[in-house]
Amino acid sequence: MAAASSSSESPKTTTERRGIPGAQFVEDVETYLSQTGLDVNSALAFLQERLQQYKLVEMKLLAQQRDLQALIADFEVSEGIYSSARIEDNDSICLWLGANVMLEYSCKEATSLLKRNLENAKASLEVLIADLQFLRDQVTITQVTIARVYNWDVHQRRIHQAATCAAKDS
Secondary structure, eight states: OHHHHHHHSOSSOOOEETTEEOOOOOSOHHHHHHHHTOOHHHHHHHHHHHHHHHHHHHHHHHHHHHHHHHHHHHOEEETTEESOOOOOSOSEEEEEEETTEEEEEEHHHHHHHHHHHHHHHHHHHHHHHHHHHHHHHHHHHHHHHHHHHHHHHHHHHHHHHHHHHHHHHO
16 A cells, blocks of 8 residues: 555655745656646646746745845834934934834944844845745746646647548558
């Protein structure tokens, strides 16, 4: 029983990154179709749907990337308040944290908080860029797989058509 279930699984394990499923590169279309139990049209529909899911996730990640880049560029602490400010000799400053919360910090604490927030934003941007690269790789693999399945189907139809014409001629 274990041998039967392992033979129906894909030969290459697809990876996942932060909830984004990995795409499987298909070298042998016929084997892929028999392992998945799909016909050509169903396989193409599945792959097109997966491609659309990837595109949707890509749009969301690109929006997040734009937001993070804007945050890092301006480093906006809250709406209308920016970290680039000149502070005269004061013992403390007040930072608006959002949700109707403003806290008083010493200049040293405020600088430390703002630097830490900036570092966190940069780290988040790096992770997001890596996610986008992974996603783009999955889109490319899926597009290549769609083309391979489609071309294999065209080739099979031509072979079948040639065989049919040869049988009629003889």
